[in-house]
Amino acid sequence: MSQALYQRIAASLRQRILSGGHVTGDVMPSENELSQAYHTSRVTVRKAFQILESEGLIKARQGKGYIVQPPRSSVFTLVFGEESDSYRCLAVDIQLPEPETVRLLGLREGQPVISIRRVLERDGSPVAYDEKYIPYERGRPVVEQELHFSEFPDLLADRFATLSLRTELHIRTAFPPERVRRVLGCRQEKLLTLEKLVLSAEGERLGFGLEYLTPQYGPLKASSGLPPIE
Amino acid sequence: MSQALYQRIAASLRQRILSGGHVTGDVMPSENELSQAYHTSRVTVRKAFQILESEGLIKARQGKGYIVQPPRSSVFTLVFGEESDSYRCLAVDIQLPEPETVRLLGLREGQPVISIRRVLERDGSPVAYDEKYIPYERGRPVVEQELHFSEFPDLLADRFATLSLRTELHIRTAFPPERVRRVLGCRQEKLLTLEKLVLSAEGERLGFGLEYLTPQYGPLKASSGLPPIE
């Protein structure tokens, strides 16, 4: 059982790049050249090129050709929230935000925010604490039920197409504030901390989240390269 | 200036899924149906479907159709090593590994490893410390020059196609050992810690890396959704 032609062409071209036959900045042979060399149609060659493009090895430039890209820096895919983790909601409030939140969300002075505080428990012990802030606008009802169970993208899904949202995540270590330590029952110690900023496609800041993970939560897992499962 | 037809079809199908017109498990209209509905060729409809497939909204099943997938859990893309960070190599040794390394790499007893230790300095101050371990095999020369400057995937590139490698990354907080604290000049405090395990496509464990980041390194940055730039 043979591979498809476009896959064999892609493999051949990939090999040429990885072995140094074509280096960064080089223009690959054109679609026309290759379709003749492989005695196939341009569409088939094109499909091979698009695989390599999706792998980040080359980039198409109309009128020029396919340009070999510099080696990618490490790109990892981080997946979380997959497990059967269920958060327990501690409080939903409408409140005046802290200065940090005002800054990150670009709020006008005096504008209140909806705040959602949750805790994740495993085996009866709290292992993570979660705070979210969304600008409060008069006239938009707060559906508390939704807030209890929803993750960030879903919280905003009624107002924005999910795929038009972007989330920026910063991972650091930080000392949690006292109110968080009280819930997590941990001593004065730096915790793994996730800061999420949700943006619209236009760059409008829609929400801000802060999550503190105790060592019991376990590591964040990420992977690069071939998919882990299959 | 109008969008390409395949993009408009993709947008329309995407909208139907996001608005709930098609829910998880549904079979989308077939390529033939849609090519007639849009008065276009099957190839054009197909291209639209493949965009949605790359977005994870649907999955193709030969003989059945395109199936709507369950909403993705949060998937973030973590990029690092992009900046002009240059590591300084502290040492390259061939040594007997610590038990933890033996376990992670699945080494036989007494098998030595190549160890590479590096430090990242900014403005003259160390901000990160990096250890890598690769099983040492007699007869394979160690090209020290390569080790000094290379990142993990490149280190193994002569033996494995880069794209056949997979790296698993665990992010946690941990106390660095004393030899690391000495280099980083930091006190007894938990640091952001990255554990990397490099695997071949067959699951063979090829390398193990440990990286300690000081607060001065800054946060790890990740994003999901639309690309940050463009």
Added chain:
DNA sequence: AAGTGGTCTAGACCACTTC
């Protein structure tokens, strides 16, 4: 003007799933 990639057509045959 010539060459490149970007889009698109109207077919064809195959492998797979369902009936």
Added chain:
DNA sequence: AAGTGGTCTAGACCACTTT
């Protein structure tokens, strides 16, 4: 057998870059 996606052909016209 009928319908589905997977692969492939041999053209076409367009927008863009280079000469």
